[in-house]
Amino acid sequence: MKPLLIRGGRVVDPAQGIDKIADLLLQDGLVRGIHQRIDPPDDAEVIDASGSTVCPGFVDLHCHLREPGYEDKETIATGTRAAARGGFTTVCAMPNTNPVVDSPALVEFVLRKASDEGSVRVLSIGCVTKGSNGEELAEMGELAQAGVVGFSDDGNPVVDSNIMRQALSYSSAQGLPVINHCEVPELFQGGSMHEGWISNRLGIQGIPASAEEIMVSRDIALAELTGGRLHVAHISTAGTLELVRQAKDKGLAVTCEVTPHHLTLSDATVMGVRDGGSPFDPLTSSAYDTHAKVSPPLRGLADVAALVQGLRDGVIDLIATDHAPHNRVDKLCTIDEAAFGISVLETALGSVMSLVHSGEIALPWLIDRMTAAPARFLGRSDLGTLREGAAADVTIFDPDAEWTVDADGFASRGKNTPLDGMTLKGRVVATIFGGEVVFSASP
Amino acid sequence: MTQVRSEPIQSVLGGRRAVVASSPDLSEVPERPEGRRHILDLDDFSPAEILGVMQNADVMKEVLHRDIKKVPTLRGKTVITLFYEASTRTRVSFEQAGKILSADVINVAGDGSSVEKGESLHNTALTLQAMNADIIVIRHPHSGAPHFLARNLDSCVINAGDGQHAHPTQALLDLYTIQSHRGQIDGLKVVIVGDILYSRVARSNLWGLTKMGAQVVLCAPPTLIPPDFLNSSRQVEGHPFASVQIETNVERALEGADVVMALRLQLERQRAGRLPTLREYSRMYGITPKRLELAKPEVLVMHPGPMNEGIEIDPEVAHGARSVIEEQVTNGVAIRMALLYTVLTPRRGGSFPLP
Numbered sequence: 001m002k003p004l005l006i007r008g009g010r011v012v013d014p015a016q017g018i019d020k021i022a023d024l025l026l027q028d029g030l031v032r033g034i035h036q037r038i039d040p041p042d043d044a045e046v047i048d049a050s051g052s053t054v055c056p057g058f059v060d061l062h063c064h065l066r067e068p069g070y071e072d073k074e075t076i077a078t079g080t081r082a083a084a085r086g087g088f089t090t091v092c093a094m095p096n097t098n099p100v101v102d103s104p105a106l107v108e109f110v111l112r113k114a115s116d117e118g119s120v121r122v123l124s125i126g127c128v129t130k131g132s133n134g135e136e137l138a139e140m141g142e143l144a145q146a147g148v149v150g151f152s153d154d155g156n157p158v159v160d161s162n163i164m165r166q167a168l169s170y171s172s173a174q175g176l177p178v179i180n181h182c183e184v185p186e187l188f189q190g191g192s193m194h195e196g197w198i199s200n201r202l203g204i205q206g207i208p209a210s211a212e213e214i215m216v217s218r219d220i221a222l223a224e225l226t227g228g229r230l231h232v233a234h235i236s237t238a239g240t241l242e243l244v245r246q247a248k249d250k251g252l253a254v255t256c257e258v259t260p261h262h263l264t265l266s267d268a269t270v271m272g273v274r275d276g277g278s279p280f281d282p283l284t285s286s287a288y289d290t291h292a293k294v295s296p297p298l299r300g301l302a303d304v305a306a307l308v309q310g311l312r313d314g315v316i317d318l319i320a321t322d323h324a325p326h327n328r329v330d331k332l333c334t335i336d337e338a339a340f341g342i343s344v345l346e347t348a349l350g351s352v353m354s355l356v357h358s359g360e361i362a363l364p365w366l367i368d369r370m371t372a373a374p375a376r377f378l379g380r381s382d383l384g385t386l387r388e389g390a391a392a393d394v395t396i397f398d399p400d401a402e403w404t405v406d407a408d409g410f411a412s413r414g415k416n417t418p419l420d421g422m423t424l425k426g427r428v429v430a431t432i433f434g435g436e437v438v439f440s441a442s443p
Numbered sequence: 444m445t446q447v448r449s450e451p452i453q454s455v456l457g458g459r460r461a462v463v464a465s466s467p468d469l470s471e472v473p474e475r476p477e478g479r480r481h482i483l484d485l486d487d488f489s490p491a492e493i494l495g496v497m498q499n500a501d502v503m504k505e506v507l508h509r510d511i512k513k514v515p516t517l518r519g520k521t522v523i524t525l526f527y528e529a530s531t532r533t534r535v536s537f538e539q540a541g542k543i544l545s546a547d548v549i550n551v552a553g554d555g556s557s558v559e560k561g562e563s564l565h566n567t568a569l570t571l572q573a574m575n576a577d578i579i580v581i582r583h584p585h586s587g588a589p590h591f592l593a594r595n596l597d598s599c600v601i602n603a604g605d606g607q608h609a610h611p612t613q614a615l616l617d618l619y620t621i622q623s624h625r626g627q628i629d630g631l632k633v634v635i636v637g638d639i640l641y642s643r644v645a646r647s648n649l650w651g652l653t654k655m656g657a658q659v660v661l662c663a664p665p666t667l668i669p670p671d672f673l674n675s676s677r678q679v680e681g682h683p684f685a686s687v688q689i690e691t692n693v694e695r696a697l698e699g700a701d702v703v704m705a706l707r708l709q710l711e712r713q714r715a716g717r718l719p720t721l722r723e724y725s726r727m728y729g730i731t732p733k734r735l736e737l738a739k740p741e742v743l744v745m746h747p748g749p750m751n752e753g754i755e756i757d758p759e760v761a762h763g764a765r766s767v768i769e770e771q772v773t774n775g776v777a778i779r780m781a782l783l784y785t786v787l788t789p790r791r792g793g794s795f796p797l798p
Binding site: 195196197200201202203204205206208278280282283284285286287288329332333334335336337 | 481483484486487563564565583584585586587588590591593594595605606607608609643646669670671672676681682683
């Protein structure tokens with residue numbers, strides 16, 4: 001493998017507090033150094049990164065690669081290719097495949113398949129309960145030995161409070177987090193979107209914010225009871241943010257994540273409203289956008305603003321995509337029939353960069369929440385940083401490049417995005433994984 | 444066959460001038476609004492367009508009362524009704540409207556069609572379009588199904604009721620019924636009593652009535668009112684329903700009412716925990732002769748049907764002197780004739796074949 005010199009970019013490595021124009025040398029799959037000026041070794045390949053930002057490869061704590069079982073929606077090969085195109089060099093695969101990842105054999109399958117066919121690093125998340133059906137704990141000890149980085153029944157919440165208590169308690173022996181999808185079924189079932197004016201005018205059953213907040217509140221109480229490590233997946237409401245803030249103030253081992261879509265889109269997206277439109281405008285035939293149906297739902301503008309604030313002040317630990325690819329037919333139907341989920345990996349950076357361009361989030365902080373913070377969460381000092389000796393995982397992006405989302409051109413099998421046809425500002429130029437270029441944008 | 448451009452509606456129908464007291468000169472009717480290809484809800488109708496539909500319906504109603512109820516207006520056009528829910532009055536009403544105008548009307552129901560074999564709505568609709576349907580009239584249990592078709596098909600789409608969302612043709616016939624009795628809608632107090640939360644009739648009427656200047660009161664137990672009508676979220680600038688009143692006490696709601704619209708209450712609401720019992724609902728919210736005395740003497744009693752007599756409405760009221768419920772049905776045919784005419788009439792620059 002040839003050494004790689006990335007020349008003249010704005011190198012941002014939040015883990016080391018670096019933000020400067022510099023050269024970055026990668027060799028033998030590792031970072032060799034960042035200096036004002038590095039003379040390339042004889043056999044080195046040189047990438048001119050002037051005008052671009054050079055940062056650690058993004059780490060996604062929450063995505064759905066769908067394999068095994070739902071290869072029509074995504075495979076490990078296509079999902080990791082999508083990750084590479086989005087600037088992600090490490091993705092954590094949620095276990096709600098078919099069969100679910102509740103045994104070491106399944107973990108092994110995912111990891112081997114990833115190393116054979118994957119474009120980037122895949123880490124495996126194991127189930128909380130056997131069959132992910134919420135009744136008995138999965139073999140968490142053996143799953144941990146097989147290499148899972150956390151436990152989750154994502155897609156479904158852990159409904160039973162006693163099972164959740166035991167899961168938080170048992171997993172503390174492994175030192176691994178329980179990642180819960182928090183929504184109480186009684187307030188969630190039958191709903192397809194955020195409850196508010198727009199669900200009312202569309203005649204779609206709404207999901208109130210309290211559906212999420214009740215379970216978050218319960219889980220925080222159980223984390224306190226057990227001393228276990230709780231990670232709240234994809235928070236969506238201002239109320240949840242306050243609950244997590246209070247838990248942190250108490251010193252509990254509670255963390256949370258937010259998705260690019262919950263930071264940038266509101267429930268008006270379901271109505272087909274784009275920038276400049278009003279939720280009081282007449283509906284058009286682009287209303288009832290099934291691509292905007294996601295769980296938890298896109299919330300109101302006040303929630304979106306609160307989440308951005310929570311990201312800025314650090315209550316939100318990290319950005320995760322909740323990449324949830326589906327096939328065409330899963331979304332080519334009415335809202336009630338449509339599957340929940342958005343294909344996110346390839347638009348994530350462009351979405352969240354809007355917060356940088358609007359001045360709401362500083363670029364180094366945004367990068368921190370997508371690199372150093374998730375790596376710290378995973379306890380991996382070799383990821384999410386450009387420290388000497390770290391994995392040579394690098395993302396180069398042009399923060400100002402505008403591009404139009406073309407879902408049909410996604411590497412992901414999931415073309416399901418409400419952003420299709422929209423212009424985003426901020427584009428991945430190249431992704432380097434283990435010192436090799438795994439994605440490079442055509443000029 | 445003569446090709447005629449932008450023919451006024453009366454010569455298209457070959458009929459006499461309709462005689463309705465409130466009807467203005469039809470030569471001023473904006474009967475062919477630019478670009479209306481679908482009828483999905485009333486949120487995109489202007490008051491002028493609603494008036495235009497009502498004025499056309501006057502003419503259609505005259506045809507409906509002829510001995511020979513047939514005009515050649517839509518000869519050679521195909522109307523397909525695609526009903527995924529049970530319906531008597533709406534489906535028959537569309538069928539009759541189409542047939543009087545000489546369109547070929549084909550009825551497809553969910554039962555007994557390829558829908559039962561698991562065909563998706565998308566594929567069923569594409570199939571019907573491939574048969575060159577000019578209009579697809581759809582009723583579907585899911586909100587937004589007509590928008591989904593409008594997005595994916597070239598045919599005209601008419602919403603005959605989608606989930607909890609909208610029932611624009613019902614709302615238009617309700618407006619028409621009020622207008623033809625009272626000469627106007629502006630300023631009237633219209634009370635809608637019942638299952639507002641789940642009612643597509645209420646949602647479409649909200650748009651229609653507020654656009655026409657009615658003072659709308661929604662009356663139901665709080666569990667059957669959309670949550671965002673119960674909080675202060677309507678107090679923002681530009682909210683279309685800012686003036687709508689919410690009243691949980693039926694007596695207070697009915698005071699001085701010009702129109703009372705009762706909605707059908709489904710037994711499912713009790714099972715879903717929204718009501719203690721239908722009995723209690725009936726006692727607390729049923730429209731009884733005694734309660735009706737609180738309204739104006741000339742009050743109109745309406746119901747979109749089918750009725751649960753004895754639950755949301757007392758039989759004496761439903762069939763009493765103030766009831767216009769059967770008239771609503773007749774007006775429904777006229778309104779649907781007017782709407783079929785509207786969407787099938789060529790856009791400006793087109794032509795319309797006459798016999």
